[in-house]
Amino acid sequence: xxxxxxxxxxxxxxxxxxxxxxxxxxxxxxxxxxxxxxxxxxxxxxxxxxxxxxxxxxxxxxxxxxxxxxxxxxxxxxxxxxxxxxxxxxxxxxxxxxxxxxxxxxxxxxxxxxxxxxxxxxxxxxxxxxxxxxxxxxxxxxxxxxxxxxxxxxxxxxxxxxxxxxxxxxxxxxxxxxxxxxxxxxxxxxxxxxxxxxxxxxxxxxxxxxxxxxxxxxxxxxxxxxxxxxxxxxxxxxxxxxxxxxxxxxxxxxxxxxxxxxxxxxxxxxxxxxxxxxxxxxxxxxxxxxxxxxxxxxxxxxxxxxxxxxxxxxxxxxxxxxxxxxxxxxxxxxxxxxxxxxxxxxxxxxxxxxxxxxxxxxxxxxxxxx
Amino acid sequence: xxxxxxxxxxxxxxxxxxxxxxxxxxxxxxxxxxxxxxxxxxxxxxxxxxxxxxxxxxxxxxxxxxxxxxxxxxxxxxxxxxxxxxxxxxxxxxxxxxxxxxxxxxxxxxxxxxxxxxxxxxxxxxxxxxxxxxxxxxxxxxxxxxxxxxxxxxxxxxxxxxxxxxxxxxxxxxxxxxxxxxxxxxxxxxxxxxxxxxxxxxxxxxxxxxxxxxxxxxxxxxxxxxxxxxxxxxxxxxxxxxxxxxxxxxxxxxxxxxxxxxxxxxxxxxxxxxxxxxxxxxxxxxxxxxxxxxxxxxxxxxxxxxxxxxxxxxxxxxxxxxxxxxxxxxxxxxxxxxxxxxxxxxxxxxxxxxxxxxxxxxxxxxxxxx
Numbered sequence: 001x002x003x004x005x006x007x008x009x010x011x012x013x014x015x016x017x018x019x020x021x022x023x024x025x026x027x028x029x030x031x032x033x034x035x036x037x038x039x040x041x042x043x044x045x046x047x048x049x050x051x052x053x054x055x056x057x058x059x060x061x062x063x064x065x066x067x068x069x070x071x072x073x074x075x076x077x078x079x080x081x082x083x084x085x086x087x088x089x090x091x092x093x094x095x096x097x098x099x100x101x102x103x104x105x106x107x108x109x110x111x112x113x114x115x116x117x118x119x120x121x122x123x124x125x126x127x128x129x130x131x132x133x134x135x136x137x138x139x140x141x142x143x144x145x146x147x148x149x150x151x152x153x154x155x156x157x158x159x160x161x162x163x164x165x166x167x168x169x170x171x172x173x174x175x176x177x178x179x180x181x182x183x184x185x186x187x188x189x190x191x192x193x194x195x196x197x198x199x200x201x202x203x204x205x206x207x208x209x210x211x212x213x214x215x216x217x218x219x220x221x222x223x224x225x226x227x228x229x230x231x232x233x234x235x236x237x238x239x240x241x242x243x244x245x246x247x248x249x250x251x252x253x254x255x256x257x258x259x260x261x262x263x264x265x266x267x268x269x270x271x272x273x274x275x276x277x278x279x280x281x282x283x284x285x286x287x288x289x290x291x292x293x294x295x296x297x298x299x300x301x302x303x304x305x306x307x308x309x310x311x312x313x314x315x316x317x318x319x320x321x322x323x324x325x326x327x328x329x330x331x332x333x334x335x336x337x338x339x340x341x342x343x344x345x346x347x348x349x350x351x352x353x354x355x356x357x358x359x360x361x362x363x364x365x366x367x368x369x370x
Numbered sequence: 371x372x373x374x375x376x377x378x379x380x381x382x383x384x385x386x387x388x389x390x391x392x393x394x395x396x397x398x399x400x401x402x403x404x405x406x407x408x409x410x411x412x413x414x415x416x417x418x419x420x421x422x423x424x425x426x427x428x429x430x431x432x433x434x435x436x437x438x439x440x441x442x443x444x445x446x447x448x449x450x451x452x453x454x455x456x457x458x459x460x461x462x463x464x465x466x467x468x469x470x471x472x473x474x475x476x477x478x479x480x481x482x483x484x485x486x487x488x489x490x491x492x493x494x495x496x497x498x499x500x501x502x503x504x505x506x507x508x509x510x511x512x513x514x515x516x517x518x519x520x521x522x523x524x525x526x527x528x529x530x531x532x533x534x535x536x537x538x539x540x541x542x543x544x545x546x547x548x549x550x551x552x553x554x555x556x557x558x559x560x561x562x563x564x565x566x567x568x569x570x571x572x573x574x575x576x577x578x579x580x581x582x583x584x585x586x587x588x589x590x591x592x593x594x595x596x597x598x599x600x601x602x603x604x605x606x607x608x609x610x611x612x613x614x615x616x617x618x619x620x621x622x623x624x625x626x627x628x629x630x631x632x633x634x635x636x637x638x639x640x641x642x643x644x645x646x647x648x649x650x651x652x653x654x655x656x657x658x659x660x661x662x663x664x665x666x667x668x669x670x671x672x673x674x675x676x677x678x679x680x681x682x683x684x685x686x687x688x689x690x691x692x693x694x695x696x697x698x699x700x701x702x703x704x705x706x707x708x709x710x711x712x713x714x715x716x717x718x719x720x721x722x723x724x725x726x727x728x729x730x731x732x733x734x735x736x737x738x739x740x
Contacts, residue, residue: 031661034507035533040719041507048509073508075539079574079600083535083622087597090625091662091692137404137411138443139418163405165453169445204449205604206576227457230449232602234575252453255460256626256634264626291401292461322461349410 005071008053008101009085013063014094014262018055021063025052028095029067031088048073062262064098071104078109078278079234086257086265097265100273106311109277113243115314116307116339119281122222122246123158123195128369129338131156131362132319134345135181136163142172146180148355152348153188153196155359159341160185161225162201164250174200174212178219197222199248202239209235217244223281229254233278240279248319249280259293267298272305275316282317282341287332290323296335307339317341326351326358329365342366375441378423378471379455383433384464384632388425391433395422398465399437401458418443432632434468444478448648449604451478456627456635467635470643476681479647483613485684486677486709489651492592492616493528493565498739499708501526501732502689504715505551506533512542516550518725522718523558523566525729529711530555531595532571534620544570544582548589567592569618572609579605587614593651599624603648610649618689619650629663637668642675645686652687652711657702660693666705677709687711696721696728699735712736 011028015021029050034041041049047070054066074081089095105111112118120126133152135145145166152160160181168174178200185196202212202224209231216224223246228236230253240247251271257264258271265274271283283306286292288299303318320336321343329342344362351358381398385391399420404411411419417440424436444451459465475481482488490496503522505515515536522530530551538544548570555566572582572594579601586594593616598606600623610617621641627634628641635644641653653676656662658669673688690706691713699712714732721728 027661033535034509035504035535036507036716037720040716042510042514044511044514045507045509048507072539072541073535075537075541077537077539077574080535080537080539082600083573083597087534087600087622088692090599090623091621091629091656092625093629093663134405137406137415137418139404139415140412141414144412144414164457165403165405165443165450167445167447167450169442169447169450171442171445203453204447205608206579206602207604207608209576227453229460230452230457230602232576232600232605234577235602238575238577251461252457253460255462256630259461259463260626286461291397293463322458346406346410350407 005104005107007069007071007074007084007104009067009069009097010099011065011067012058012096012098012262013065014061015063016061021065022052022055025055025065025067028065028089032084033069033073035088074108076108078237079232081108082233093263096263097269099266099269102311105273105277109237110241110279111277111311111313112279112281112316113240114246114281116317117314119246119317122197125158125369127338128366129333130158130341131366132159132161132341132343133157133348133359134163134343135160135166136345138163138165138169139171142176142180145172145177146184149181149198150184150188151355152359153185154191155356156192156194156363157196157359159197159199161199161248164201164203164225164227164252166201167204175215175219178216178221182220199223199225201225203227203230206232206235210239213239221245223248225250227252228275228278233274236280237278240281246281247279248282248284249275250284251286267294267302268305272302273310276306276310276313280316282319284319284321284343286322287320287324292322300335303336303340315339319343321345326362329362333365375474375477377439377441377444377454377474379437379439379467380469381435381437382428382466382468382632383435384431385433386431391435392422392425395425395435395437398459402454403439403443405458446478448479448607449602452603463633466633467639469636469639472681475643475647479607480611480649481647481681481683482649482651482686483610484616484651486687487684489616489687492567495528495739497708498736499703500528500687500711501736502529502531502711502713503527503718503729504533504713505530505536506715508533508535508539509541512546512550515542515547516554519551519568520554520558521725522729523555524561525726526562526564526733527566527729529567529569531569531618534571534573534595534597534622536571537574545585545589548586548591552590569593569595571595573597573600576602576605580609583609591615593618595620597622598645598648603644606650607648610651616651617649618652618654619645620654621656637664637672638675642672643680646676646680646683650686652689654689654691654713656692657690657694662692670705673706673710685709689713691715696732699732703735
């Protein structure tokens with residue numbers, strides 16, 4: 001017998017007393033499913049009604065609620081899945097999604113096509129942490145950006161990704177940029193004697209993102225960069241599913257879903273489960289101690305969630321970023337371990353020794369592959 | 371001489387003193403453009419640097435900052451425009467976007483193809499407010515939903531939109547639902563003697579949304595419903611630009627960008643300017659006094675922004691929704707005026723008189739067209 005699939009969502013709620021928390025959980029279950037008074041739901045649709053399974057205190061004013069939704073209201077549509085998770089209740093304050101049952105993801109979403117192992121294989125690096133940098137700034141010509149890519153490659157960088165603000169600006173048009181950068185990287189590899197991967201940014205309209213993806217792959221890009229909260233999360237999923245090259249996800253525009261203690265999504269659920277399930281092979285997040293506000297504790301939890309057993313999905317590579325100073329890399333390696341891609345941008349550009357030498361120092365900090 | 375286009379963004383910042391506010395504005399300008407230390411930006415890209423134009427106190431700890439960005443970093447890409455507005459700074463707390471200069475929208479975005487006048491023309495109603503309801507609940511068959519559409523139409527409703535949770539579930543597959551509902555509506559129109567418009571929900575993956583749009587239009591739907599924060603905002607823009615039928619935008623998943631006083635976007639900028647510029651002919655928002663938390667003041671400001679002169683764009687129809695009780699419609703008409711679509715769902719379903727009679731009462735409250 002096939003067990004009916006069920007979506008089980010765990011929420012954190014703010015309420016003064018149990019009855020309020022129970023009422024809020026009940027309201028959420030209706031808001032996110034039939035969206036009409038329960039007594040007006042016709043007999044033939046009562047199977048669409050979710051069920052509040054549990055309401056338990058977490059602390060004085062915080063409650064944990066567990067709601068089960070019938071799969072039939074989603075029925076294989078990943079965008080509708082996001083809508084059931086957080087569509088209307090996104091407009092209410094004080095509701096935080098903590099978790100979703102792992103089994104639910106399995107049939108609905110594909111997960112990464114490459115994952116940590118697939119990216120390592122492209123680089124032929126089996127165990128050490130990986131280095132990554134961002135090609136920038138916007139405004140440089142394709143040739144100038146390629147010149148920088150050459151220097152990073154000569155220094156031995158593992159992955160060069162476009163700055164997420166590089167689109168198809170006339171200063172460095174997409175095809176021109178990818179062509180020039182790949183050529184420069186191939187030149188640089190002759191010097192470094194090792195592989196450097198290039199991940200151009202393909203974030204744009206749904207009408208054009210698949211074309212850019214196709215162009216990037218045909219030109220020989222090793223991966224692509226996507227900001228799923230700008231393109232729509234399912235655009236990333238569709239591209240990742242095609243399994244042509246790895247996808248690196250960028251958190252642009254996603255902050256409001258994750259930066260609050262009592263509203264939105266937990267970091268682990270949003271980046272660690274959702275983005276991984278939606279196919280991100282590597283996931284950039286703002287590291288603790290940089291220009292943003294994530295804590296060490298959060299980052300460690302996030303790293304764990306990206307790498308741990310989760311459905312039948314390949315692990316995603318955590319990519320801490322956002323103001324990491326080159327000199328701190330050894331300490332971050334100690335804290336985060338080898339299954340990490342360290343993304344250092346500005347700090348490499350500002351080293352007095354120049355990009356190539358700064359990159360060589362970065363590579364040295366990563367140690368030898370075993 | 372062609373004046374160079376410039377994007378001017380007005381922010382509200384939290385800072386204890388002027389120097390902090392100035393530093394924060396400077397940081398934002400870098401974060402949202404070159405994203406690297408200013409002294410590392412090469413000569414040939416300095417034209418990419420934004421300029422902080424103004425930092426002024428609003429109140430004790432709130433500041434207004436105005437930053438000008440060169441158009442070249444966006445260069446015609448609406449998704450990159452959103453990235454420059456709020457990409458990385460979405461991950462920081464305490465930054466709120468208040469406004470963007472009107473001129474900037476003009477060349478970049480198309481605005482509504484139909485607007486208030488275009489929707490009125492479809493209904494042949496020139497001045498009175500319009501009625502709208504949501505077809506639900508998910509779980510009913512296409513025939514059952516069509517039966518409800520028939521009742522609403524017999525009662526004389528102006529617009530029936532799908533519940534935003536109706537996708538392509540096997541209980542009421544998309545094509546089957548649209549076909550059955552349109553047939554029922556045409557039958558009902560024979561009874562009511564007036565036009566009823568049907569807006570099916572086409573929110574889904576970027577790979578499928580254009581197909582659903584095409585099917586809806588070919589079957590004769592009068593408009594479509596899209597949740598742009600789930601599909602990617604530019605999916606809505608592309609569909610709206612095609613100018614086949616009007617687009618109604620649903621706020622699912624958009625809450626975290628607008629519900630906070632000191633972070634995200636102002637309501638007027640997000641729904642009133644951005645969504646209008648991205649082509650929404652009608653924009654659903656959670657009305658004051660319902661299940662959500664917008665105030666009367668906010669709703670009035672939002673209505674104004676949707677309807678007022680803004681670039682060369684057609685006005686968007688404000689669609690207050692989210693728990694409006696049928697009995698309160700007269701008071702809302704007095705407050706919001708005639709250029710409003712009142713979306714009443716649950717309250718129509720629960721009237722003891724039945725859907726058809728409840729809808730007839732709703733229509734009576736709207737008065738005669740002049």
